[in-house]
Amino acid sequence: MNSADKLLGVLGLFSEERPEWTAEQMMKETGFTRPTLYRYLKSLRETGLVTSVSGSAFSLGPRVTELDYLMRKADPLIAHGQSALEELTAQSQCSAFLVRWYRRKILCVSSLVSARAPVTSYPRGRPMPLARGAISRAILAWLSKREQEEIGGSNLAEFARMGAGETVDQIHATLRRVRKEGVAIAYGELTPGVVGIAAPILDAGSAPAAALCMTVAETEVTPKQTTYLASRVRDLAQGISAKLIDTDNTKHSAQENRMETR
Template identity: 50%
Template structure:
């Protein structure tokens, strides 16, 4: 791939990167203002993305994400080893508790729900499948960052110290770090109403074959249904599920590696 083609790919990605929950529709003029692309360049990219089904538009309106995104999401559900490995575990957790069980993947500075099950009639969730959540709040976030190597963890703490201080993790960077070390020692994280009011989150990390977590498994349950001993019980179960999924992912990876050597 030439340098020119790499640059073009990055520019195409930048167009798709404009879309967010806050901005679901963009006109070409708005895109040009934000991205700084010349009109002929932008329209060439829009034509490519529209032909691929990644963008769509109606006459005299702006552009929105297209049907190819839905098709890719369907294929993701069918092929993601994290989802396939965790599905039965989520079902088991919801059969055992009156809760919502979630699998969440970490990428960049975001955490994304990729699958969930619920045994609650009207489940309350601030972050349904596909909606990114921050890396600084709630049991899910702590179940991931607490297991990072010290240097990488401290970088995240330093960047997000004010947010972490505001939820009571500590009044200094070292105190926050010590709080996260306790999460790592327990093997799971607990948060009380930090993400969704009245809901307790209990989460544990999921690893692939590396030292750092790639995902999290979480149970969210109404605070009125649990006490300290119940939370500890759920925490132990979630921790066990996280380990089981991690082993399944590692086994799948090793199996593929051995297959490629044949």
């Protein structure tokens, strides 16, 4: 590992399960010597990425909040997807989400709520399960077969409990059906009594970059309404995909033009 990897490794220690670390715990986990660890902590503290808490412990610092604000202003997914969130929350008493897919994690980056008593187990910033829920299946359905087999094989018990298949082949068949329909629907898999509807947002190579999702109380929708909402989520997600691809193509064209004029 080079110095940059080691520095990022210190940041990577912080998690929902363990948001605070002492220096001794960090040294034990990373294998770094005390001088090496304190050199990295000094850099992270000076940039505000890490701060001291409870006297001898460390947690993530205020710079992380600042970076989050900047990400939300610059992320094209949020810029192009905001209108979809507004449309879905205007149509139903629901919660609508934009979620990113990265490093085999599913993470909400933006949401709007119109439900009278919204209930969610995974607010913005908290990674979602890979083997439960409509969002998971909407994204996994567009991965390669090899990736599906790896994720399916690592989460067989959870997929089986959700009725998505008891073997890797059965899971692959379930995801193939989701891909054909272009949208996934799940009942109470993440939050009891809640219907989740999700569709993938694809990049130029037809790989999943994100997903659009809405959740609504089962008591608020009929099967017919659920079918209609699923079609709207699918169509809106396809519209966001087209905008993202167009934005990407425009950037590439601009870069090529700059190169030609040099």
